[in-house]
Amino acid sequence: MSTRLVVVHPDAAILADAAAARLLTRVLDVQSVRTPVHLVLTGGTVGIRTLAAVAASELRRAVDWSGVHLWWGDERFLPAGDPDRNETQARDALLDGLVSSDGLPEANIHAVPARGDGPGEARTPEAAAEAYAAELAAFADDGTTPAFDVLLLGMGPDGHVASLFPEHPALGAPGWTVGVHGSPKPPPERVSLTFAAIGRAEEVWVVAAGAEKAERAAAALADGPVTQVPAVRAVGRHRTLWLLDAAAASARG
Template sequence: MSSNVRITLHPTFEVLAATTAARLITRLLDVQSERGEATLVLTGGSVGIATLRAVAQSPAHLAVDWAKVNFWFGDDRFVPADSPDRNCGQAAEALLDHIRVDPARVHTMAASDTVDRLDEAVAQYAAELASAARAEWENDDASPAEAPPFPRFDVLLLGLGPDAHVASLFPEMAGIRAKGVPVVGVQNSPKPPPLRVSLTLETINSAQEIWIVAAGADKAAAVGLGLAGANEVQVPASGARGRNKTMWLLDQAAAAKVPAALMRGDS
């Protein structure tokens, strides 16, 4: 296991969400202290949304300057904007509607009733990422021509499926194999709804820190394989590696199949 990978255990789902929320608030405060703003990539799923709800409920969230946080999404479902399946809608209900965000800094993926085709949604998000990256480079007095196709991500949250998918990158499907593009469209997703937009693994791995949050016995096999270094095409979670840190934030049930040596940090 890479030296920048850390595993943190929590006794229950509720403690996991609350502790991750506290950790996230602290990290955003640290980044804002260093750079004046921070960038967070959000995820859906039960633990991801519970974490956002816990952030909103924490008195400490008032210390963050939310107007200077840039919000992106790791993936979303290509369904109508008012669908309860939309990750951005769930995130708004849990957190974004309860804090003073700058709407221009909240970057959602297009819905099926705002663009006609999935590939349009993909192209639109890729362009938005590239525009933000160019703006960052211009502010740093660097040449926009040298800018990567995505901006800096300080913390990127990922949920984990029982099949070890992250974002909407599913085992053996085209999305997990994609190279050289920042965003992909997913068709025939094994988990409904079938059409999705997702960051690619290359884009995900550009993040300074990746936090993989998982709870429940149904995630135990996926967690074990992901931490054991299985091939990323078969086990997408195993390929998620932050530039500075990769954190696996788990409840006890999800950690049931993690080898003891990994828990001790022996490898």
Template sequence: MTASPVIVSCQDRSAVAQRAAGDLIAHIEGVPAGTAVHIAVTGGGVGIATLAELAKSPRLAEASPGRVHLWFSDERYVDAGSQDRNDIQAAATWGPGFVIPEANIHRVAGADSGLSAEAAATNYETEIGRAKAAFDVVLLGMGPDGHVASLFPGHPGVSDKRTGVIAVHDSPKPPPDRVSFTMPLIRSSDRVWVIASGAEKAPAVKAALSPASTAEDVPASAARGQLESRFYLDTESSSLLD
């Protein structure tokens, strides 16, 4: 069983980012001292804005950041330094003085590593296992088509039943090659928080919260956590909800 989604209403994109970042820090603060905290983060406009808010909060520096591990729920499979990568966009907001140690920021290998996307996915899955990373929070952005991570409607990856990490090819959104958490891995986490803003997301939000939707048609409709599921929405993205 997974938790039914709770809507967290925010005024605009900035408010979504601030609230989600604040709640992430509050979760870290609430975990007993000495316990590792594993959080999977996301890219996209509001996702990167959330990570920027996380980085600049003075509360994060006080919340034992050395025990926090950041993972990426998906990554564009391009060269390691490419500006298309989620980790590079995130690092640009964090800056060189980011309080979470670089060793605790777990990155997917780049296309210039000499590995195939499949091998990079396998290595990342192995790294998750080696770290014994039971995810406290998986933070996900959502596309206008209802995709989360790199799991797209009608695409083979969204139906993969393995609890792990997969290579995604021929993505309907460029770049075509990606590495992504599977839906079972997302759903195995304690908490899944979906963040969305903008009127263009409103139809997908409505579909993602409809009991009639399937993961194959609207992947975000299956993005649920074991203990908690949240949708952080601004006024525009929630405008079609009853």
């Protein structure tokens, strides 16, 4: 049975630092009993700020990064290196440094295929989603997805997580990945894990900051309808953490 815990920090800066420390501790805890570790990263202001806090932490040096695999919950379907891609921002904030200085193999960074015609790229969101599903299956014991140890998600002011938006057809997508068209938040084309894939994670952490998130955070924590508050379906197999700053938690009853 999954448990849910809400943790509130004073502001967004402390939230990011605390989430980074919690993430590193979790990786070390898992590595004390088994390897590899599978982490799913998120983009967004707080998500990238958390990765930057990991980069700044001395605790990261205690991690055996050769045994860590990194995935994404969603990606903007843009050319490789585009500054709006979650991968690009994560590399700038953390991953390139881990590769160059901390022993993270480039092969352990599992980016969603970018838009393009070159090797490892895709022409459509559907093709990128299919290729990503195949990559996930290659690292799964049962041909589905890895049992992610931690899956990080941001939440938008509309209550969306990954690229699963309110009232959008992708909410009910089958399988493990989905190509998204007509996103209400630019760019309109994206690739996302489905709720089925998100639910494969041992732990799901929803990290959100800002007063503009407060109403939807409260609605999700009150188990509102998924069509209006997709974040309500962001549930881990064993634990779900809501990591909020005081502003994002301000509408809770």
